[in-house]
Amino acid sequence: MSTESKYIRKVEGTAVPYLDVNIDTDEIAPTKEALFILDWKELSDAFCIKSRRKDLSHILNDPTYSGAKILLAGDNFGCGSSREHAAQAAKARYSAIIAPSFAPIFEANCYSIGVVAIKMPAEQIAQVAEIVRKNPQTSLNIDLEKKLLEYGPSQHIPFELEEARRQGFLKGEWDEAGDLEKGLHNNLHKVSSLPSLAGYGFLPN
Amino acid sequence: MLLVNLLGELLKMSKGTLYDKVLETHTLKDLGNGRLQLFVDMHLIHEVTSPPAFGDLRAEGLTKIPFPHLNKATMDHVVPTIDDDVAAAFAKGIRMEKALRKNCEQYGIELFDRQSGKQGIVHTIGPELGLTVPGIVLVCGDSHTSTHGAFGNVSYGIGTTQVGHVLRSQSLAHQRAKVRRINIEGTLPRGVDAKDVALAEIMLFGSGSGAGFAQEWGGSALENLSMEERMTITNLGAECQANVSYFNPDYKTINFLRGRERVPSGETFDKAARYWLSFTSDKDAIYDEIKTIDANTLRPVVTWGVNPSQAVFIDQPIPRLESFSSDNERKAAKKALDYSGYKEGEYMLGKDVGAVFIGSCTNGRISDLKKAAEVIKGYHVADGLKVLVVPGSQQVKREAERLGLDKVFLESGAEWRNAGCSMCLGMNTDRMDNFPGIIASTSNRNYQNRQGDATRTALMSPTMAAYAAITGKIGDVREHVYRE
Numbered sequence: 001m002s003t004e005s006k007y008i009r010k011v012e013g014t015a016v017p018y019l020d021v022n023i024d025t026d027e028i029a030p031t032k033e034a035l036f037i038l039d040w041k042e043l044s045d046a047f048c049i050k051s052r053r054k055d056l057s058h059i060l061n062d063p064t065y066s067g068a069k070i071l072l073a074g075d076n077f078g079c080g081s082s083r084e085h086a087a088q089a090a091k092a093r094y095s096a097i098i099a100p101s102f103a104p105i106f107e108a109n110c111y112s113i114g115v116v117a118i119k120m121p122a123e124q125i126a127q128v129a130e131i132v133r134k135n136p137q138t139s140l141n142i143d144l145e146k147k148l149l150e151y152g153p154s155q156h157i158p159f160e161l162e163e164a165r166r167q168g169f170l171k172g173e174w175d176e177a178g179d180l181e182k183g184l185h186n187n188l189h190k191v192s193s194l195p196s197l198a199g200y201g202f203l204p205n
Numbered sequence: 206m207l208l209v210n211l212l213g214e215l216l217k218m219s220k221g222t223l224y225d226k227v228l229e230t231h232t233l234k235d236l237g238n239g240r241l242q243l244f245v246d247m248h249l250i251h252e253v254t255s256p257p258a259f260g261d262l263r264a265e266g267l268t269k270i271p272f273p274h275l276n277k278a279t280m281d282h283v284v285p286t287i288d289d290d291v292a293a294a295f296a297k298g299i300r301m302e303k304a305l306r307k308n309c310e311q312y313g314i315e316l317f318d319r320q321s322g323k324q325g326i327v328h329t330i331g332p333e334l335g336l337t338v339p340g341i342v343l344v345c346g347d348s349h350t351s352t353h354g355a356f357g358n359v360s361y362g363i364g365t366t367q368v369g370h371v372l373r374s375q376s377l378a379h380q381r382a383k384v385r386r387i388n389i390e391g392t393l394p395r396g397v398d399a400k401d402v403a404l405a406e407i408m409l410f411g412s413g414s415g416a417g418f419a420q421e422w423g424g425s426a427l428e429n430l431s432m433e434e435r436m437t438i439t440n441l442g443a444e445c446q447a448n449v450s451y452f453n454p455d456y457k458t459i460n461f462l463r464g465r466e467r468v469p470s471g472e473t474f475d476k477a478a479r480y481w482l483s484f485t486s487d488k489d490a491i492y493d494e495i496k497t498i499d500a501n502t503l504r505p506v507v508t509w510g511v512n513p514s515q516a517v518f519i520d521q522p523i524p525r526l527e528s529f530s531s532d533n534e535r536k537a538a539k540k541a542l543d544y545s546g547y548k549e550g551e552y553m554l555g556k557d558v559g560a561v562f563i564g565s566c567t568n569g570r571i572s573d574l575k576k577a578a579e580v581i582k583g584y585h586v587a588d589g590l591k592v593l594v595v596p597g598s599q600q601v602k603r604e605a606e607r608l609g610l611d612k613v614f615l616e617s618g619a620e621w622r623n624a625g626c627s628m629c630l631g632m633n634t635d636r637m638d639n640f641p642g643i644i645a646s647t648s649n650r651n652y653q654n655r656q657g658d659a660t661r662t663a664l665m666s667p668t669m670a671a672y673a674a675i676t677g678k679i680g681d682v683r684e685h686v687y688r689e
Contacts, residue, residue, distance in 0.1 A: 020540070021533045021537050021540075022537045026652040026653065032636075035253055035282075035632060036283075036297040036632075037256070038257070039257060039260055040257050050654060079413075079512065081348050081650075082362035084254065084365040085365075088365075101416075104416050105363075105364070105448060109364035112366040113364075162238070162380075164236070164238030164239060167238065176378055177369065180242060181373055184271065184376050187233040190232070190233060191231060191233060194230065194246060194341075195246075195338075195480060196246035196247065196275055200473050200477055203468065203469060
């Protein structure tokens with residue numbers, strides 16, 4: 001896999017504001033609807049599906065925001081389970097999520113699969129949400145090189161993203177599988193005396 | 206920005222802790238910016254989070270994995286707890302079990318299925334079999350992987366893509382955390398269980414309090430805890446975002462492991478024991494943060510909300526909305542109360558329960574069942590109450606039956622089931638969609654719709670749940686009169 005083809009330098013698109021706090025993974029990817037899958041393709045419509053079905057006036061059902069690539073979210077987004085299904089369900093709809101804070105596992109899962117999860121203070125997200133509500137066609141641009149969210153001519157707000165992850169997106173290294181395999185191959189000798197490898201930590205098969 | 210990140214790295218001050226020692230001995234490569242490639246000694250797998258990972262391997266034409274024997278699997282989330290598989294009604298669960306079986310066969314991974322007699326909740330069978338030992342890196346596609354940290358290691362939950370990483374490279378990228386030491390000092394009052402310690406910590410410190418931290422537990426009040434009680438505490442690490450949560454290994458750890466199936470014996474065991482104990486945090490270890498809780502202030506805990514931090518001591522009412530200091534907490538509390546129908550200022554104590562679930566990776570071990578049985582013995586469950594007792598593994602079930610605990614439960618009118626995750630997250634036919642009553646549960650999560658559509662979960666300890674089973678209400682188990 002060429003890393004060149006995997007780099008993510010920016011995310012551009014319209015946005016939808018769903019600012020409730022503590023949206024947990026059970027809501028994002030409900031058990032019955034999202035956990036029985038064998039393949040991620042089965043999750044194409046899973047994002048918050050229970051909430052959407054229960055409340056037809058839910059903002060995520062609002063056609064004004066259809067096609068939004070960026071989700072504006074509230075504190076502690078993705079709290080709950082380590083289930084990657086939540087990040088995958090988000091990925092089926094969005095390329096980026098902006099929240100004041102994320103649950104660490106959810107944030108890590110987003111990174112593993114190339115969903116750009118960035119942080120900004122709640123007041124600033126609210127500001128952007130206001131602009132988006134007034135004009136849902138507003139195009140936002142998350143510039144990973146400049147580390148800025150642009151939302152109009154010379155209107156931008158800085159955002160927070162772990163430097164390791166920012167570099168990973170820019171260099172296309174967020175998909176770590178190949179690098180990990182190389183890393184194992186080149187460095188296995190460093191851990192060869194560990195009991196699990198030296199045969200006395202667990203009984204060998 | 207760069208300076209801030211650098212400072213952040215410099216500010217990670219921990220030194221000489223178990224967490225540091227495990228990282229030092231397992232780092233294959235420093236990936237920069239606080240990320241390390243860690244070798245994984247033991248990768249545990251279950252049927253729900255693994256299928257797409259194996260799919261990824263197949264899509265890339267990978268037909269082999271480098272260390273099959275360091276990967277072990279079981280089925281727990283979707284398995285029925287009754288002998289009648291109700292297969293036709295539960296086709297979607299059956300196909301997940303089939304997929305895991307096929308994947309394990311293809312890649313040479315040992316599968317502990319129900320025919321093996323060693324099946325169970327993944328976090329119950331690991332320690333039972335001696336796959337969970339001190340000083341290792343252990344990961345699994347499940348949040349409650351922190352449970353294994355009770356043995357003094359770095360164990361945590363990972364996503365499915367990372368499951369794929371571990372399969373193909375027996376390693377993964379780990380973001381170095383800070384280390385927080387939690388001391389519980391004093392003596393745990395009578396009736397206060399390890400489960401209450403864990404729930405109280407989340408309640409007192411908040412649901413995000415562990416983010417960025419590995420959590421080390423200790424203190425005088427925890428000295429008498431058994432290994433199973435330690436596991437209950439570390440199990441709940443994920444509920445405050447402390448994905449790594451551990452106790453230092455000691456003689457109790459060694460004694461628990463001695464004689465376990467997958468652990469060496471004789472001189473090799475002694476050698477292993479010395480190695481394992483070497484991981485204990487240094488006496489002069491440096492922590493990024495130290496927090497202390499006075500054990501004498503603890504009481505039984507019960508949750509009222511839709512995340513584990515929304516809890517009270519049994520003698521406390523649900524907080525008034527205006528009492529929350531943070532806007533977010535107040536909003537979250539309002540959302541919880543709108544969902545449950547409870548009112549601010551109301552007591553959980555005295556509320557009727559509609560069902561009771563005793564089990565899960567938090568409290569499904571033999572000591573939990575013993576505690577529950579001791580409460581229930583000589584009593585009958587309340588009229589019309591559904592009480593499900595689900596042992597955490599086939600091994601626990603056999604041991605419980607050897608001790609006659611099954612008879613205690615059955616005679617009281619409770620149901621005695623086969624091992625699995627069951628009602629913790631309702632992925633099998635035990636799910637209780639639209640169940641109107643409160644479900645008293647010894648599990649670890651009370652999210653909306655968790656145990657079934659529109660269910661209301663009240664998390665509590667095994668003795669509290671057993672007490673609710675016989676009274677039909679949420680009560681204070683410290684008032685219970687035990688019968689012989």
